[in-house]
Amino acid sequence: MYQQLVLTGIMLTLVGCLFGTKIKPAWLFAAAIGACFLTGLIELEQMLLNFANPSLITLILLVIVSIGIEKTTLVQKLSHVLAKGNLLSTVAKLGISTGFLSSFTNNTAVVATLISAVKDNPTHSPSKLLLPLSYTAILGGTLTLIGTSTNLIVNGFAIEAGMAPLGFFDFTIVGLAVFTVGLISLLFLVRFLPDNGRNDQEVVPFYVEGKIQAGSKLIGKSVEQNGLRDLKDLFLAEILRAEQRIVAVSPKEVLQQGDVLLFVGDIKSVPLLTQFDGLKVVHDKHEMTIEHLVEVVVSHSSKNIGKTLKEARFREQFNAAVIAIRRGHDRLQGGLGKIRLQAGDSLILAPSPSFYDVPDLKREFVYISGLDLQSHLNDKKSFAVLASFVVTLGLGIAGIVPLVKGLLVLLIAYLLCGIVRVNEVKRRFPLELLVVVGSAIGLAKLMIGTGVASEISNAMLYVLGDFGPYGAFIAIFLMTVMFTELITNNAAAALSFPVAYSLAIGFGVDPLPYVMAVAFGASASFISPFGYQTNLMVYSAGNYRLKDYFTIGVPMSLVYSITVLTLIPIVFPFK
Structure with a gap:
């Protein structure tokens, strides 16, 4: 009884903090x-063993090995043919390609690699393609055991609960149906996506800041005389002068030393500003230039959310200067230093060489362009990397070599051949994922072992008893979907699994359909840009509003849910 009360208190506190605070799930x-551990519910050795779970180790290795996969030329070559044809054929080709790639590699990496090609395509508006890119990456992840981290996590929970390991293609029948129905739905829904074309006045460009230095030839001349009214794809929106803010800048406005000029426009036109004498885009004491720029998207788990760049000590923290910011359709005002960062903000950075050595880049930023994706392998090495990865998967699927061993050997080979560098492994090591999953496995075992999960399932049995096993199955799926939209997919799986397992035992049915409900429910993130990383990655890139996710995401979620709830009991009977 003592153990149940203590564990219940800990779990209620955990759930409350996940929903009600911005503290990182890993913490x-x-x-x-x-x-x-401190209250005696688990021994130290047992707690540490949870972090050595084979499914968790496999997941970690897959994330690291994917560094080498990202560098191949496959995706780059593929992206060149995607934009050809009308919008529907482009969405279809993009969806099928993304889904296939996401079923075998990290879907975040797939989206990160394709996003630039989609944005730069000459045929279609990026806003018509980027959200389908994210959604098909999510759908593609449901096709195989390794397609998404939640499938591997749920497999780890199942093994710890005494169930047989899930097979590589156990998800495929339901996943293929979900992917097919989802892609067809997208072909109908794509017409409702905004057409934020390059010439659309509603598109919010990047917000860029330049400062007039002492001795500049711009001083004492008007905006018009300096030629600042006729810049290609850049518009002078404001001037900050001491405490004064000048908006609707007149062409006759005379510039002074120390003026901060605020431009809006295409980030690719920023180098034009360097042509003006004494106008510094990067007015920083560090050695930073705009010859090489890095685009990042602020993660929803960043510790800098709500802070200004000055409060966050951004330059000191990341060894990079922010030269431009974009936030969806919100029009920013005032200097860059006064803007409080929000999840989904796109930042353009002028990095110093030491920027790439900052240890927590991947925790602070969801997507980094020009960091890990800038150097690609030649065709010969690309073929070798892909072939070795396919062989490793084949040996694992056939049961000849355990996947965890094959991936370990493959990673060592990549390191020895220079495909993946040690500093890349350090930078990309998914420490937060390791902490969340390892801790969640221990908590799930405790919930089952102490009877807490059984008590919760008994309460649900009392409420849902008249609806039978299928009614409880629906409830578990919907609960997991709600969790994954409101918190994160991995946390949703961790919270739902022990209840789902105990509920199945209470009904005296096979737990497998309930386990599958948790796995597919944890991947059902379509309504919010913050529930899944790929959704957040395309948020600013496509100039989307929250209503765009709601408009497309709600029908996608309904179609997804109906397909899953119909097929899982057929493919995995309750018995």
Whole structure:
């Protein structure tokens, strides 16, 4: 009884903090499993063993090995043919290609690699393609055991609960149906996406800041005389002069030393500003230039959310200067230093060489262009990397070599051949994922072992008993979907699995359909840009509004849910 009360208190606190605070899930899960250890619910050795779960190790290795896959020329070559044809054929080709790639590699990496090609395509508006790119990456992840982290996590939970390991293609029948129905739905829904074309006045461009230095030839001359009214794809929107803010800038406005000029426009036109004597885009004490720019998107788990660049000590923290910001359709005002960062903000950085050595880049930023995706392998090396990866998967699927061993050997080979560098492994190592999943496995085992999950399932049995196993199955799926939209997909799987497993035992049916409900429910993130990383990645890139996710995401979620709830009991009977 003592154990149940203590664990219930810990779990309620965990759930409350996940929903009600901005504390990173990794910290919360680590604190929860730590509290279990301090209160005597789990021994140290048992707690640490959870972090050596084979499914978790496989997931970590897949994330690291994907660094080498990203560098191949396959996706780059593929992207060149995607924009050919009308909009529907382009969405279809993009969806099929993205889904296939996402079923075998990290879907975040697939989206990160394709996003630039989609944005730069000469035929269609990026806003018509980027959200379908994200959604088909999510759908493609449901096709195989390794397609998404949640499938591997749920497999780890199942093994720890005493179930047989899930097979590589156990997800494929339902996943293929979900992907097909989802892609067809997207072909109908794409017409409702905004057409934020390059010449559309509603598109919000980047917000760029330049400062007039002492001795500049711009001083004492008007905006018009300096030629600042006729810049290609850049518009002078404001001037900050001491505490004064000048908007609707007149062509006759005379510039002074120290004026901060605020431009809006295409980031590719920023180098034009360097042609003006004494106008510094990067007015920073560090050695930073705009010859090489890096685009990042602020993660929803960033510790800098709500802070200005000055409060966050951004330059000191990341060894990079922010030269431009874009936030969806919100029109920003005032200097860059006064803008409070939000999740989904696109930042253009002028990095110093040491920027790439900052340890927490991947935790702070969802997508980084020009960092890990800038150097690609030649065709020969690309073929070798892809072939070795396919062989490793084949041996694992056939049961000849365990996947975890094959991936470990493959990673060592990539390191020895220079395909993947040690500093890249350090930078990309998914520490937060390791902490969340390792802690969640321990918490799930405790919930089952102490009877807490059984008590929750008994309460649900009392409420849902008249609806039978299928009614409880629907409830578990919907609960997981709600969790994944409101928090994160991995946390949703961790919270739902022990209840789902105990509910199946309470009904005396096979737990497998309930486990599948958790796996597919944790991947059902379509309504919010913040529930899944790929959704957040395309948020600013496509100049989307929240209503765009709602307009397309709600019907997508309904179609997805109906397909899953219909097929899982057929493919995996309750018995």
